[in-house]
Amino acid sequence: MGRQFPFHFSTGDFSIGGKSIVVHEEYNAGKGTGLTVWDGAIVLAKWLETLQDAWFSHTYLELGCGTGVVGLAARAMGAPSVILSDLPYALENTEKTVEANGHLDAAAITLQPIDWFDPIALPSAGVILAADVVWVEELIAPLISTLEAATAPKLDQPILLNSLAPWIPVESTEHAVVLLSYQSRSTRADHMLFTGLDEAFEVFHVQDSDMPDAYNPRNINVYVLVRR
Secondary structure, eight states, X not given: OOOSSOOOGGGTOOXXXXXXXXXXXXXXXXXXXXXXXXXXXXXXXXXXXXXXXXXXGSOEEEETOTTOHXXXXXXXXXXXXXXXXXXXXXXXXXXXXXXXXXXXXXXXXXXXEOOTTSOOSOXXXXXXXXXXXXXXXXXXHHHHHHHHHHHOSOOSSOBOHHHHOXXXXXXXXXXXXXXXXXXXXXXXXXXXXXXXXXXXXXEEEOOXXXXXXXXXXXXXXXXXXXXX
């Protein structure tokens, strides 16, 4: 299945909050899956565009950022600082994308290698982003462990969920919130992911009525994860 959202990313055809985002991609490089834009990243980025400004008063950390589209979308929406993380091979390409978006103020965007199999020294953030980062079962357990580690510390100021997302039946949280887009590819992987997440998080599915109509494909869903 090809791309559902065929933007011309290299020319700045894609935009968030009225700001274009130029993306550097490498096709058929044989290095890994983090060198091109995936539909789940577009869905999550466009959902960020619908959120209240208060969501963007926190530092954002994107896990498995790939080209960095979602993290850059958070920056375009006003996040004061954004940390883009992935394996080193992917970050070499991510850096090219950051350099191509000087209008988003590169000084507010940092890159950090993070290996989910050894997630040491995780940076502090109020919102964690993860866009279509699970496609093989072997990655599910380390992803969940990394999400738990990233959201374990208490924040200086709680996030008031009842005002930011009234449809979430949780008043506030003292921990980082995870915004996840997920494309179902197998029922076994679905079960492993959501059963594992349920141990540490309350998982809330963003309903169709809260998604932008043009970026709400049936096979990709967005979730908000709140620490129990």
